[in-house]
Amino acid sequence: MAEAGEKQWYVLHTYSGYENKVKENLESRAQSMGMEDYIFRAVVPEEEETKMKNGKEKKEMEKTFPGYVLVEMVMTDESWFIVRNTPGVTGFVGSHGSGSKPAPLLPEEIDNILSQFGMSAQNQPSDFEVGExxxxxxxxxxxxxxxxxxxxxxxxxxxxxxxxxxxxxxxxxxxxxxxxxx
CATH class of the missing domain: 2.30.30.30 (SH3 type barrels.)
Incomplete structure (x- = not known):
């Protein structure tokens, strides 16, 4: 195992329409390959939109960044290899190719993106308890x-x-x- 750094957020480029499949694949690969300490969360940014269909209002989830998936991970040679070889992933945004590792999102960038969807990048568990x-x-x-x-x-x-x-x-x-x- 490579030395663990800190977990950071990266942006993956995916085949359009495969964002949710990539999220599922990443989560199951992290589990099956024992990488839960390196690959944490995959997020497909989407928001609910109301559309008119046959004269009726219909709520649908629309991808905010089609073709992209956010992944929270610790960048090691092994985790980088597993993520970029996940089916549907075409590469990392911010990687200059030829084996260079991508640059992570800045904390304020990921905070800004996730807060739009009612989520937090600082995913520390709450100190609440069921029954309290x-x-x-x-x-x-x-x-x-x-x-x-x-x-x-x-x-x-x-x-x-x-x-x-x-x-x-x-x-x-x-x-x-x-x-x-x-």
Missing amino acids: TVKITDGAFTDTTGKITEIDDEHRKLKVDVDMFGRMTSAEVDFTSVEKQK
Whole structure:
């Protein structure tokens, strides 16, 4: 194994239309080749768009950067080889060919891109726990307390069960919209 550096974000060029397949392939290859400590996340930037089809509104996920996939990885000879030889990947953006390793995205670049999709580059796990009681400080359920039922670290959201008029209702809130209760 090559010496592990720090994990950084890189941009992969893919065949257009294969972005989600590349993401799946990367994730399964990282697992099957024991590279989970080197290849972390693959992200296909997309946003929901509403289109009219046969006079009806239809929501579809549109790729924001068609032909590109973001990958968070530690760049070693081995991880670089595995990623660039993943089916559907045509190469790294920022690589000058002839075996030169690509330049990673700058922290502010990846923060800017991911924040547009409600994600964070600093994917540190939250310090919340399922079953913990929190008070909601923002949004429709402000000043309501409830129990955490689900934690989504990637999108930095919580599902919290709150009591509304004697019935349990599930609310989805951002990490920043709650405070822990003693």
